[in-house]
Amino acid sequence: MCTGRVDPAYIVRAFSNGADGVYIGGCWPGECHYVTEGNYHAYGMVQIMRKILKLIGINPERLQLEWLGASEGIRFAEIMNGVSAKIKALGPLGEAEGISEEVLAAKLEAVRNILPWVKLVERERLRVPADRIDEYESFYASDEVERLFKELIADKLETSLILALLREGPLTNGDIAHRLGMEVGEVARLVGVSVRQGLVKLDEKQKVMLLPGVREQARAQRV
Secondary structure (H helix, E strand, O other), rough: OOOHOOOOHHHHHHHHHHOOOOEEEEEOOOOOOOOHHHOOOOOHHHHHHHHHHHHHOOHHHHEEEEEEEOOOOOHHHHHHHHHHHHHHHOOOOOOOOOOOHHHHHHHHHHHHHOOOOOOHHHHHHOOOOOOOHHHHHHHHHOOOHHHHHHHHHHHHHHHHHHHHOOOOHHHHHHHHHHHOOOHHHHHHHHHHHHHHOOOOOEOOOOEEEOOOOOOHHHHHHHH
């Protein structure tokens, strides 16, 4: 299968199923077997996913991309030994990062929920108009990409994280900030936007945030 066909959902699913690391192997740049140059697309998507992993507190080194040819059996063995040693040194997913299983599951769910948007942003705003890997590397290391990531993906992901936690029940901004390792002010900003969009409701009496319908569901369960 072409590396360009590796959907980011596969990466998230692997981590959700308990994998401590993910390795993707692709053809050398310029040697794609298809006219699509899918390995360049794979490089860009992996860079975005590594930024997302870092944002949710997961070591981005858990996601690896390496180039190799079909005839490079020795190189393949060396890569696999290296990747295996690196992932083993990083330790168990979540535990090594100090993230509980519950919060890790919520974070990965939040990532999964925004993947359609991430793929749209990658296609429309983060594609490199060239087929040279050095230009891809330069582009994804640029301040412009950092700005676009923050503007187009980071806020949406952090909002998705907040919504994922609120599905478990009402929480204060302080509770959310503590569980996600975020600043209370940043949580308040994102929650404020979500309230205006109708995604979140404020319980004035208890001073907690909840999803629309939660209060009604709780009332129905009591009845």
